[in-house]
Amino acid sequence: MKVNVLPAGYHIENFSTLLTAVARQYSDLLSESEITLHRRFAECSYEAKSLYVRLLTRKGPLFRIDKIQYQDIKTPRDALAELRLLNLVRENPPAETEELCHLFTKAELLRLVTVTGASDSKLQPHKQLQQLRKPDLIATIDEHFCRDQLSAIITSAYPYVAPAYTEEFETYRICFFGNDRQDLTEFVITDLGHLKYESYPLNKSVRYFTDRKQIENQLAYSRLRQQLLDKSISEDANTLFILANQLPEPNQHPALERRYQNLMNTVARQLERLDAYEQALTLYRRCQQHPSQERQARILKKHAEFEASLALCTELKNSTHPEEKEFALRFIPPLEKALGIASTSATGHSQPLAANHPIIQTDLTLPKSELSVELSTAIALSSPTQDCYYVENTLFCSLFGLLFWDIIFTPIRGAFINAFQRGPLDLFSEHFYRDRKIQIDQRLDQLQSDQWQSTVIHHFETRQGIANYFVNWAVINATLLEHCFTSIPRTHLQKIFQQILQHPGFFSSGFPDLIRFHRTSSPDTRYDLIEVKAPGDKLQANQKRWFQFFAQHQMPAQVLWIKWQDHD
DNA sequence: ACCGATCACACAGGT
DNA sequence: CGAAGACTGG
DNA sequence: ACCTGTGTGATCCCAGTCTTC
Ligand SMILES: [Mn+2]
Ligand SMILES: [Mn+2]
Numbered sequence: 001m002k003v004n005v006l007p008a009g010y011h012i013e014n015f016s017t018l019l020t021a022v023a024r025q026y027s028d029l030l031s032e033s034e035i036t037l038h039r040r041f042a043e044c045s046y047e048a049k050s051l052y053v054r055l056l057t058r059k060g061p062l063f064r065i066d067k068i069q070y071q072d073i074k075t076p077r078d079a080l081a082e083l084r085l086l087n088l089v090r091e092n093p094p095a096e097t098e099e100l101c102h103l104f105t106k107a108e109l110l111r112l113v114t115v116t117g118a119s120d121s122k123l124q125p126h127k128q129l130q131q132l133r134k135p136d137l138i139a140t141i142d143e144h145f146c147r148d149q150l151s152a153i154i155t156s157a158y159p160y161v162a163p164a165y166t167e168e169f170e171t172y173r174i175c176f177f178g179n180d181r182q183d184l185t186e187f188v189i190t191d192l193g194h195l196k197y198e199s200y201p202l203n204k205s206v207r208y209f210t211d212r213k214q215i216e217n218q219l220a221y222s223r224l225r226q227q228l229l230d231k232s233i234s235e236d237a238n239t240l241f242i243l244a245n246q247l248p249e250p251n252q253h254p255a256l257e258r259r260y261q262n263l264m265n266t267v268a269r270q271l272e273r274l275d276a277y278e279q280a281l282t283l284y285r286r287c288q289q290h291p292s293q294e295r296q297a298r299i300l301k302k303h304a305e306f307e308a309s310l311a312l313c314t315e316l317k318n319s320t321h322p323e324e325k326e327f328a329l330r331f332i333p334p335l336e337k338a339l340g341i342a343s344t345s346a347t348g349h350s351q352p353l354a355a356n357h358p359i360i361q362t363d364l365t366l367p368k369s370e371l372s373v374e375l376s377t378a379i380a381l382s383s384p385t386q387d388c389y390y391v392e393n394t395l396f397c398s399l400f401g402l403l404f405w406d407i408i409f410t411p412i413r414g415a416f417i418n419a420f421q422r423g424p425l426d427l428f429s430e431h432f433y434r435d436r437k438i439q440i441d442q443r444l445d446q447l448q449s450d451q452w453q454s455t456v457i458h459h460f461e462t463r464q465g466i467a468n469y470f471v472n473w474a475v476i477n478a479t480l481l482e483h484c485f486t487s488i489p490r491t492h493l494q495k496i497f498q499q500i501l502q503h504p505g506f507f508s509s510g511f512p513d514l515i516r517f518h519r520t521s522s523p524d525t526r527y528d529l530i531e532v533k534a535p536g537d538k539l540q541a542n543q544k545r546w547f548q549f550f551a552q553h554q555m556p557a558q559v560l561w562i563k564w565q566d567h568d
Numbered sequence: 569a570c571c572g573a574t575c576a577c578a579c580a581g582g583t
Numbered sequence: 584c585g586a587a588g589a590c591t592g593g
Numbered sequence: 594a595c596c597t598g599t600g601t602g603a604t605c606c607c608a609g610t611c612t613t614c
Contacts, residue, residue: 003593003606003607004593005593006592006593010593011592011593054591054592057591057592058590058591059589059590059591105611105612105613106612106613106614107612133613133614134612134613134614179569181569181570181571181572185592185593185606188592188593188606189593189606189607191593192593192606192607193606194606194607195606225571229571262572298598330597372576373576374576392574392575393574393575422569422570423569425569427569428569469569469570505569509573509574509575510574513575534576534577536576536577536578537576537577540574540575540576542574
């Protein structure tokens with residue numbers, strides 16, 4: 001791939017762009033110190049700016065002054081002095097032993113430890129310390145060294161700095177992107193040409209966060225997410241419980257609501273692993289989002305609270321979340337049995353997934369190969385009269401993305417908040433269709449004739465390589481599109497797209513592995529879908545759902561059970 | 569909703 | 584030693 | 594031998610450098 005060259009000082013430009021955009025859009029919601037960051041940064045010389053951005057975007061959090069070296073910073077000491085004067089950088093701030101240790105390589109640490117006498121008498125000899133892995137070595141040092149003494153040694157021999165206003169920048173980042181996963185590298189990735197984003201107008205008068213409390217909440221959620229990566233926190237049930245409990249509840253913000261509930265589920269699940277079931281239950285009860293209720297039901301059953309578990313499951317039978325509903329139907333019978341009551345389900349021995357239409361299942365014996373089962377099977381099923389492709393979700397999702405491209409990127413209110421999105425914020429929700437119904441219905445009508453093909457081709461040609469959650473450019477190509485045009489009936493596609501539209505989040509996965517096109521001239525259905533199952537594998541819930549759908553609408557789909565050929 | 573989601577796969581414990 | 588991992592800059 | 598649940602790895606810019614084991 002061709003890679004562009006970035007102009008000198010690109011990182012400063014990007015950083016300024018970000019700060020300025022947020023300072024304009026959120027001026028009334030920013031704190032005193034956040035505004036100070038913007039103002040002071042603007043006052044800096046080029047070299048000071050450059051250094052500050054470098055430090056801020058690196059992991060650190062501490063940096064040895066003697067290691068600071070950049071092409072574009074001729075006088076790092078001056079840059080540092082300037083930053084220190086503006087309080088944008090702190091010199092030798094107090095730090096945890098672990099952070100201090102990260103200033104050095106393992107070899108340097110060993111030398112430091114044995115040369116200086118700042119340890120207590122129990123420190124092991126050099127030879128043994130060398131055997132330790134670095135994290136363990138640091139833990140040992142933490143145990144046997146007085147932090148202040150260590151710190152004194154390091155600050156005199158190896159002075160270090162840390163960028164200040166990191167929390168303030170976090171606020172800018174959150175406000176700019178609306179999430180905590182994107183950062184300044186987005187600018188670089190797009191400028192280099194590794195990724196192209198669609199261009200859409202951004203309405204600066206619509207803000208993602210409407211009050212300060214929402215910003216604070218998002219910051220708190222990001223912080224907890226970070227903390228969960230830390231083993232010393234995620235292994236300690238009490239700490240986990242306390243952190244989750246003191247998390248502020250979201251206020252009037254669907255996305256924050258989702259993140260809050262996600263966190264609750266994640267922490268509660270971790271508490272389950274630590275056998276802290278009471279605390280897990282408490283957290284699960286603070287949210288409705290899948291799989292909270294399911295986990296509660298399981299915990300209750302595990303502790304023989306069958307009535308309570310059954311009560312929960314009975315509610316879940318009406319859940320709009322397909323997997324939750326399926327869980328309830330599966331989980332209730334054993335519960336009823338344990339309670340000694342007769343089955344309440346009207347269908348008796350209820351088999352919710354055993355549809356009216358049976359799933360076609362076939363066996364195939366293959367020699368074992370280096371390639372994946374799916375690929376081997378695709379090759380085995382290809383012939384002069386048949387072309388078989390391993391596409392999984394990508395084919396129908398890509399067709400969907402291409403057909404609806406312009407509608408997906410229609411700038412409806414609040415859907416686009418930064419320049420680096422692969423789709424509108426509500427793309428995967430049930431509201432995507434509802435809020436664009438007229439446009440979408442019109443587009444679906446194109447499937448009454450071959451008109452839809454021109455729309456797909458048009459977007460395929462003009463939007464080539466542009467990021468879209470639904471389009472996988474690595475898989476889709478003109479040949480594949482042509483196959484689809486000639487071999488898949490329009491009615492089938494219409495049904496599939498309507499299903500995806502019901503809830504793009506639930507129905508954009510679970511498609512069969514392979515599609516096979518038949519070069520026969522007879523009927524208009526000249527394709528079939530094949531889910532490959534190697535020995536030991538089985539249909540997943542979302543795959544079952546699609547198979548039910550295919551059966552209902554008489555679309556050709558089958559499960560192909562692979563057996564390995566004996567080779568002697 | 570691309571550092572969580574999505575696959576396949578491997579294993580444990582129950583029946 | 585050589586491969587894998589962490590981190591960084593573009 | 595079956596079922597279900599749970600946990601794991603790979604993948605999602607890329608290349609160069611230093612560090613670790
Ligand atoms: Mn698959
Ligand atoms: Mn498969």
